[in-house]
Amino acid sequence: ARNVGAENAKGDILIFIDDDCIPDNNLVQSYISLFSSADPDTWCFGGKVNEKNTDMFKENESIVGGWITWYGKTLKNFVSDESGDCEWAPGGNFGVKKSKFIEVGGFDKNFIGNAMLEDGDFGYTIRENGGKIWYSPMPAIEHLRIPTGGTRSDSASKGMYFRAHNTVYFMRKHGMIKNLIPGLFYLNGVALKDLLRKKHGITAIFWCWFGFLKGLTTTLSR
Incomplete structure (x- = not known):
């Protein structure tokens, strides 16, 4: 669905948020401002993800944005007020140049079910093709974690x-x-x-x- 939406989008910047998120009123303008002043090699920006009663998006205070360990564990700090380079942006709040999204082939549809690591793969693919990813706290969303819909699994075990x-x-x-x-x-x-x-x-x-x-x-x- 995201790839189809990207193909049909008319603008130069694609902004992705999840179906259970409330975007900040200035989210779109924040992404426009970031891309307007960014290094040309910065293809993607990840934004802040606020969620009540959880530290899920603040697993490691020593980093900003998303990283992945050598054994496949995702590390996240999408609540930091600091900006910085990262390996991947949160799938529920990021912006990317449309031309670069198309160039790298969009999202890999082989990430099945809950699509975990789809956003990590997209970030790695950008970096492997010469682009950079930057985390910024400016574009912010509130994540509601609604239990049904989207790519959520009906079975916790599965x-x-x-x-x-x-x-x-x-x-x-x-x-x-x-x-x-x-x-x-x-x-x-x-x-x-x-x-x-x-x-x-x-x-x-x-x-x-x-x-x-x-x-x-x-x-x-x-």
Whole structure:
């Protein structure tokens, strides 16, 4: 849907937000201002994501924006009041030059289910093609985390299938194959931790392994 929207957009700047977000009144103008004064090599800006009662978007205060570890874990600080270079922008609040979006092929549709790491992949693809990504707190949204709709999974356990598949696919695509075994340990750790927290059932472990194996065989895009 995002790729279709981008193809039909008339402007030079594409702005993406999620279906459960409330944009700041100045969001569009903030992106226009950022791109107007940016280095030509800055193809994409990520904005601030505010969400009540959670630190999900503030996992690491030592960074700004989004980063990904060598074993496939996403690191986020999308609440910082500081600006800076980053590896990826939040899928629920970012702007990108339309010409560059088309040039890199848009979003990879092989990120299935909850589409986890789709935004990380898009950021990595931009950087691999010579572009830069910059986090700025100026364009801000409030994230509501509505439980249904969009790419949300109906089953918390099956959500581990999508997470594992997309993580393995991402690592294969971006030259991290040698780190797949540590990645598997990480994914199993996530599944076990959420099991202990009663976020899902024991079947999540099997879904995790199934997703890992499926991610090994999905044909790489681009």
